[in-house]
Amino acid sequence: MPLFQESLTIYSDTGYLEMLRAWIQDIARKLGDEKFPQNAILGITTSLIEAVNNAIFHAHKGKVASPVIIHLKVEEDYILLDVVDQGAGFALEERSLPQDEQSSGRGVFLIQHFMHEIESITEDHQHTLRMKYHL
């Protein structure tokens, strides 16, 4: 049985990003530093936001009505974050940092930096970006 789990469904609207950051802060505060360390918050928050941005702009091409489903599970030794969209998914090869002056391409790089395991799962017309953070 996980220590904590919660799911959210949002529209593909960047107006939800602030709420998602507050959601993570709130969970971390409720669980306390022992179960959700302070030093995990930036990584989890950044990865969530980048994954949701991917869903909104790339999977759903900005179609607001397309839902993005988020699952967060906190276990004794890891935090699992799933972001589910209705897109075709994408290849998860190791992303190198774009050239300094390049204005795009840092989103997946940031997820790969912070999260210890990442999986891209496509089935039944749904794509799940599964991200695991080892505690």
Place this chain on the structure above:
Amino acid sequence: MKINVEANGPISIVHCGGSLDADSVGSFKKITNGLIENGAMYLVMDFQHMPFIDSMGLGALISLQRKIKQADGVLKVASLCEDVKTIFEITRLHRLFEVCQDLQAACEMPEA
């Protein structure tokens, strides 16, 4: 994000209140591009009250840097919180931008 622009002599200080992310980049770009179009040559981003930046926010800053360089202007960023500083360092953008400890340092103009 709430954005206020303050004129300090030749310097335009852009005070950013809130996160620079996919939701706020539109208004950020509109305001900062407008400053450059109106001849601003010295921009200082006050990030004291900016708790978070995502990759789209970073992209907007990079585009801004490119535009102001094309106009032979200067862009500095000031007062980064620890989280934003970490993101800058992970993406190595602390090398691309002139990052100042505070506004006072950012507003020091080079001697003619």
